[in-house]
Amino acid sequence: MVFIVSFIFIFQEKIMLYCFGAIHMVVKEHISVEEVADLLKKIIRVRSVGRDETKVAEIIIEVLEREGIETYRLIESAKGRGNLIIDINGKRGEGYNLMIVGHSDVVPVEGKWSVDPWGGVERNGYIYGRGAIDDKGQVAAMVYLAILLHRLNNDFRGKVRLLIAADEEIQDPNHGVRFLVRNHPEIFKDIDGAIGELGGKVVFMGEERQLVIFGEKGALSLRIRIYGDKGHASNVYGVRNAVEGLARSLTRLPKEKFFISKPVKEMFSNLMGLKKIFLTNRLLNKISIALVGRKDLRTARMLHAITHITIAKTVLRAGQAENVYPEYAEAILDIRYFPENYEKQLLDFIRKHIPSNYKYELTTLRNTPSTYSSLLTRLYAAIEKTIHDLGLKPLPLIQTGTSDSAWIRKLGIPVYNFMYTEQPLEVERIHGTDERIRKEELINIVEGYYRLIMNLQRL
Ligand SMILES: [Zn+2]
Known part of the structure; x- marks a missing residue:
């Protein structure tokens, strides 16, 4: 029995090698x-x-x-x-x-x-x-x-x-x-x-x-513009400074939000079975990525990126003159998200971090959807x-x-x-x-x- 099985195995291997070689040759010949x-x-x-x-x-x-x-x-x-x-x-x-x-x-x-x-x-x-x-x-x-x-x-x-x-x-x-x-x-x-x-x-x-x-994450490029009181910089009392409003919004806004998307979960199941818990549990995720990061920062970044919505602050613009408050200050955010995250949800999340006494405007500059x-x-x-x-x-x-x-x-x-x-x-x-x-x-x-x-x- 063992003999027959191994014989079939060898035989299959031969056929496979033959197919491998045959196609390889067809391509190389032409x-x-x-x-x-x-x-x-x-x-x-x-x-x-x-x-x-x-x-x-x-x-x-x-x-x-x-x-x-x-x-x-x-x-x-x-x-x-x-x-x-x-x-x-x-x-x-x-x-x-x-x-x-x-x-x-x-x-x-x-x-x-x-x-x-x-x-x-x-x-x-x-x-x-x-x-x-x-x-x-x-x-x-x-x-x-x-x-x-x-x-x-x-x-x-x-x-x-x-x-x-x-x-x-x-x-x-x-x-x-x-x-x-x-x-x-x-x-x-x-x-x-x-x-x-x-x-x-x-x-x-x-x-x-x-x-x-x-599949791939989506990319939302978002402009956040904070309006303030325009005026001379010699006064500070009661002034809503757009620069400060923007700076506060950006420091309050986290750069990541833990999120396990359905296709990512499937991907982990496929690759590591039950061990996926190390990445899909919030606390274990944090520890595992930190441990991986000590040896291999690139892999740690990749694992982090597929288990988090990321919010990168990339562009900052405000002010012209040293002694004048600008009318507005603006930043551009690069937000990477998953199929389950809708644009409105993402914008609401950003809004929560803007100080309530400021007027602001959020403008979507570009949005490539997340698909799988x-x-x-x-x-x-x-x-x-x-x-x-x-x-x-x-x-x-x-x-x-x-x-x-x-x-x-x-x-x-x-x-x-x-x-x-x-x-x-x-x-x-x-x-x-x-x-x-x-x-x-x-x-x-x-x-x-x-x-x-x-x-x-x-x-
Ligand atoms: Zn390309």
Whole structure:
């Protein structure tokens, strides 16, 4: 009996190895890492900081047309602010319609780099440049996924739609995915599920895992303006000073509020079973995070962020002249919250901390909703299988930053941020200096997506 069982086990292992190798070879035979890297270098050279996304799209279109792919649309929200949509239709007929979302804009360059951040430089097996990871590396891989499917004669069921969006970093309501959701709902209408930006291998509690982001916190950017008595600074008696009113409001306002959201609770159950009590109980949470923080501040911050509503005070403005009380003083708060927290609730919480004798105004400057997707979907099952096929385990997490996935989840479409990499990405370089990606990862990303599409055929 034992013999038979172990025999089957070995046999299965052989089959798995065979499948692993076969797909790996299919990708390597049809796509070279050099061509993906070449596209990445070219698009890094476009300084698409909140502009010129159309230039990135034009470089991609040239590559697509050379391949004979004409099923694309370029939709601009304003001159130069282009969103590129590429469709690859499977020739085997109807099936799962998968969208993969990336973005062509980047954040500005700051600090001292060892190479030209806009040069698309290759050094020691890495491609350097602003956007190398976030998100032009993924975009280049997405384009070559389309090319791979095309070179393989579109031999699959369903459809793959790539969305290379503008303005992800700024999240202006009039551009990018927000513009498309409002003005071109047809793009999302027939989509069954979507893959959002980034992912990659991570080391979690000493174990290698593949990150799958299934939800994210919301981000509310709020301006708080306190009005006072305008006048000369030689009088203080009976004066409501706007500067003091604001300072008092800000000191009274806590920077955190303990909150365990439903998807976060599910995430903890999934990852640590009963041990989740260490993070979901208010007191134990405080102790556990302090203990973790002594050794590993980054993990402590992450655990804190997913178990608290956070209120960061980021901008302060008041006064012009030294000897005059200003009419008002204002601050901007960056509030990160969960799906259960409504805007009105959050504003009421802020209001409670403003001294009652002051007039004030709260203005929402921007609000990206908090969203999450169920882990019981066909797409998540296919992602899980893909990760297992690659010999790894998934790490489903809620992220504390926002992304375009939120707007697509809002339409009722499940979205997971998943991207296969062989080694952990250097995420600390994202939005920082010397951002870079290992060249070999570009082909791994293509392979991860291709495997996912193949797995969606079977499930
Ligand atoms: Zn990004």
